[in-house]
Amino acid sequence: MNKLFLLLSLISTASYALDQKQHLSAGETSVNSTKASAFSQHSANMKNVKSILKFNGGNKFFEEPWAQSAGSVSSQDGLGPLFNNNACQDCHVRDGRGHASAAPKGQRGLDFSTMLLRLSKSSLSETQQLKIDKSLIANVGDTCIGGQLQDQANFGIRPEAQQQVSYQYQTVTFTDGFTVELRRPVWHVSANGCEIDNDSVLSARIAPPMIGLGLLALIDEKHILARQDIDDSDNNGISGKANLVWSIQEQQVTLGRFGWKAGQPTLRQQAAGAFLGDMGISSDFFAEQNCLPHQSACLNAENGNGDMVNPDAGYEVSTKILDKVAFYSHHLAVPKRRNAYAQQVLQGKQVFQELGCAQCHSETYTTQKSVEFPELSEQKIYPYTDMLLHDMGKDLSDFDKHSNSVNGSIKVEFLAQANEWRTPPLWGIGLAKTVDPQAAFLHDGRARTILEALLWHGGEAQKSKDKLLEIDKNKRTALLAFLQDL
Ligand SMILES: [Ca+2]
Numbered sequence: 001m002n003k004l005f006l007l008l009s010l011i012s013t014a015s016y017a018l019d020q021k022q023h024l025s026a027g028e029t030s031v032n033s034t035k036a037s038a039f040s041q042h043s044a045n046m047k048n049v050k051s052i053l054k055f056n057g058g059n060k061f062f063e064e065p066w067a068q069s070a071g072s073v074s075s076q077d078g079l080g081p082l083f084n085n086n087a088c089q090d091c092h093v094r095d096g097r098g099h100a101s102a103a104p105k106g107q108r109g110l111d112f113s114t115m116l117l118r119l120s121k122s123s124l125s126e127t128q129q130l131k132i133d134k135s136l137i138a139n140v141g142d143t144c145i146g147g148q149l150q151d152q153a154n155f156g157i158r159p160e161a162q163q164q165v166s167y168q169y170q171t172v173t174f175t176d177g178f179t180v181e182l183r184r185p186v187w188h189v190s191a192n193g194c195e196i197d198n199d200s201v202l203s204a205r206i207a208p209p210m211i212g213l214g215l216l217a218l219i220d221e222k223h224i225l226a227r228q229d230i231d232d233s234d235n236n237g238i239s240g241k242a243n244l245v246w247s248i249q250e251q252q253v254t255l256g257r258f259g260w261k262a263g264q265p266t267l268r269q270q271a272a273g274a275f276l277g278d279m280g281i282s283s284d285f286f287a288e289q290n291c292l293p294h295q296s297a298c299l300n301a302e303n304g305n306g307d308m309v310n311p312d313a314g315y316e317v318s319t320k321i322l323d324k325v326a327f328y329s330h331h332l333a334v335p336k337r338r339n340a341y342a343q344q345v346l347q348g349k350q351v352f353q354e355l356g357c358a359q360c361h362s363e364t365y366t367t368q369k370s371v372e373f374p375e376l377s378e379q380k381i382y383p384y385t386d387m388l389l390h391d392m393g394k395d396l397s398d399f400d401k402h403s404n405s406v407n408g409s410i411k412v413e414f415l416a417q418a419n420e421w422r423t424p425p426l427w428g429i430g431l432a433k434t435v436d437p438q439a440a441f442l443h444d445g446r447a448r449t450i451l452e453a454l455l456w457h458g459g460e461a462q463k464s465k466d467k468l469l470e471i472d473k474n475k476r477t478a479l480l481a482f483l484q485d486l
């Protein structure tokens with residue numbers, strides 16, 4: 001075959017194969033909105049009145065603040081003793097993402113309202129390890145603070161610590177001379193009444209957006225596992241590893257899907273974990289209050305557990321309400337793309353592929369058949385994620401109290417290492433700032449723009465980033481137009 005013919009046939013297949021459905025990022029569930037409420041709609045194909053009522057019910061408990069228990073029989077009390085915020089929505093701003101505190105240069109930022117710090121000990125002797133199962137070791141939290149730092153507390157109780165952030169600035173220069181300023185966060189934590197362990201690894205995380213999650217839950221595990229290449233046997237520099245976590249429901253080791261390190265297997269378990277960890281609210285999955293053995297004021301505080309005989313009143317969030325919130329979390333819809341077939345956007349998609357972005361941000365799947373979630377069943381979706389963990393390099397690694405980034409290979413959340421993050425889905429990312437102008441990118445919110453997020457890519461994505469620095473302005477603009485259209 002001569003070269004010209006090959007070229008022509010490639011061009012014609014490319015245009016012939018133009019995917020006419022790709023503007024429907026989440027199939028028939030995709031919604032038509034470019035407003036600040038774009039992330040707050042239910043699946044567009046949800047018509048059943050009962051389902052809509054259940055969604056609206058879940059919305060109420062996601063949005064409205066929970067109160068400190070006052071011995072009343074309210075269904076929405078039980079906040080604390082320790083917590084980070086009093087409503088899911090206050091972190092997942094308008095069902096979107098959180099941010100890292102703004103701070104004028106040379107000053108510290110104090111706004112931790114939409115994010116949190118996780119802690120896990122890195123050096124455990126065999127006897128200290130928490131063996132969940134013969135194949136799985138869970139991480140143990142810090143002695144002073146536990147597995148998560150709660151910086152808020154009910155009246156009369158001391159929060160665990162004060163947190164601040166300052167930034168170090170650096171400039172990245174593209175081959176054509178274009179420059180971008182990056183800010184690297186330095187986290188300052190002072191614990192109250194005890195010291196953080198020397199060997200604790202800290203992990204700062206902003207609230208991720210809530211859209212499309214029920215569809216990600218329905219990607220066939222087989223397809224996710226098939227993309228793993230733990231030892232990089234095809235030698236392309238990209239490995240990809242599934243996280244394996246503990247499912248409370250199934251009482252077995254399960255594929256992790258949710259959270260920045262894919263530490264949670266299901267949306268119900270994620271929601272129950274958030275109720276307890278972020279708001280201090282007990283549930284059927286986590287029945288105890290969130291207090292460490294040395295936190296006596298926390299342990300002795302009044303709680304909203306109420307009547308343990310009636311199972312629905314037995315926990316601070318009843319099973320019925322938790323189910324509604326989990327249902328709500330399944331059905332928040334992804335907006336349709338606005339200009340998927342514009343020439344510049346299509347060119348940007350081409351650049352995305354050329355730079356190797358799609359090796360991790362994999363484009364498309366068809367969800368599994370589901371009787372429980374008929375709207376989400378068998379949908380062709382375009383989330384741009386492989387749901388796997390990747391080493392993203394030292395700059396994005398977790399840290400400890402002595403340094404800005406620890407040895408990357410330390411395991412911090414089941415199989416996930418300090419330098420490993422789950423490829424986040426990119427659908428909806430172009431509307432992030434429409435939903436909340438403060439919205440920020442990457443696990444700790446250090447990136448103020450999408451371009452900054454790209455420039456922090458390292459580790460397995462180093463090659464991609466290096467190529468990005470080489471492309472000309474035309475391609476760079478096209479790439480950003482594509483991402484902005486998602
Ligand atoms: Ca409580």
Ligand SMILES: [Ca+2]
Nearest residue numbers: 145146148150
């Ligand atoms: Ca804690």
